[in-house]
Structure formats: structure tokens, C-alpha cells
Amino acid sequence: MYREGPAGVAGAVLWSSSAPAQPRPVRVLPDGCLDLLWSSRAGLLVAGPDRTAYLNQSAPAEDWVGLRLPPGVGPAVFGIPAVELRDRRVPLADLWGARATRALADRAADAAVSRPAGSPPGGAAAAGLGTPGADGVGAVLVAEAVRRLRACGGPDPLGRRVSAALAAGATVAETAARVGLDARSLLRHSRHLYGYGPKTLARILRMRRALALARSGVSLAEVATRAGYADQAHLTREVRALAGVAPTALLTD
Incomplete structure (x- = not known):
């Protein structure tokens, strides 16, 4: 079961999921984002920006809560250039140290049992993650990001x-031209903010724009035209390169 909603901070999204007793790998598409993750099994993690789809294999009955930071926001929260986290999942302690991470993990663990009485509205509560525990963990993650x-x-x-x-x-x-940078400066800033250059980010965002159109009922031929691909075959090649499967497979998953 997967739920998500606005986190109420910097355009971020708060999400939660619960794996079944026999979980299957879940294909996570690249989006230019960094995620602060809490797992009931693995603790606190950071998911860096992916260049291609990541297949996540949860443990049976594993619960997840994540704060997905939009492109460009993650480095300010984690204190590290996004390129250093590219295509990686790392323990949060590797970035913030054991002491700070342990304190946050303790607050998340307490919240996972039940959302603390009197906790502030907004954040996870606004997202409606479905359980008091997930709401509470989400509120902890949001509060730390805000701080x-x-x-x-x-x-x-x-x-x-x-x-x-x-x-x-x-x-x-x-x-x-719009942001007043030359090509080399834009590349340098993009690697710091997103983990890769603007061309890669543009490809990823175009794919996501195309898939959103397709999920709204637009035909793939029309999607290709509206999203700026040369034709439907070009759309299929690009989606396969970034997601690992053809767009039809993503739409029927």
C-alpha cells in the first residue's frame, strides 16, 4: 500500500508504503529528487538522485516513510552535493554522524508506535499517510528538514x-539564458543541485511529463508530440533507457 501527499515544506512530498508478506521488487523511476527515508527494518537512509530506475526490494512486512525533496532542495537539507549521492542509498549516519542520526532515529521510533499527543498539524498529518505511526514518523522527518x-x-x-x-x-x-548562466556554470550548479547535468535532468523530467500525459488517457503517439519527442519510437527508446522497460509496461503495472 502506497500513499503520498504534500509535506508542507519547500514543495516536498511525504509518502509511506507497507510491503506485503511476499513483496515484489518495486521500480522507482528517476525524478531528480533526494529522499530522506525511514525503514522499520533498516532505520534512516538517504536515497540519492537516480539516473535510471532503481529496483527496491523490501523485506516482508517492512514499513517505509519518506520525505521526497524536490530537485535542488536535497543538498541544503543533507549538507552535501547531490552528485556525491548519485545512484546511491546510504545510511543517514554517513552524512550527519552517529549522534545526530541516533537522536532522530529515536524520535522516529517513538513516533512509529503512535503519533505523539499534541504534535503540530500539517506535514505528515496533511499528507494523510493512513496510520498514526506513519503520520508521526513523517512529522519527525519534516520537522528535521525544516530545522x-x-x-x-x-x-x-x-x-x-x-x-x-x-x-x-x-x-x-x-x-x-533564463537564469543568466553560461553552459559550463549551469553544468556545475546542476551537478551540485541535482546530481547530474541539465541534459540528464531534462530527459528525466520530460519522461515524467510524458508518463503523466499517458496516464491521463492521452495516446502514446500524441504524448510523443506534446512532450517534445521526435515520434513514438523516440519516446519508447527514451523511456526504456531511463526506466528499464517500455512505457506500455509502466502504464499497465
């Missing part, structure tokens, strides 16, 4: 500007 964003002065505004332009279909050259 760290305030301490560093917030995310780099360039992250939202670049990702918004690329998500809307602007070319890399058009995006660089």
Missing part, C-alpha cells in the same frame, strides 16, 4: 528556477 533548511538559509533558489524551466520543456540553452 536544517532554516539553519542554512533555505535551498538555493536557482534549483527551482532551473528545474521549473526544464520541466516546462525549455531547452538547456534556453534555461541557461
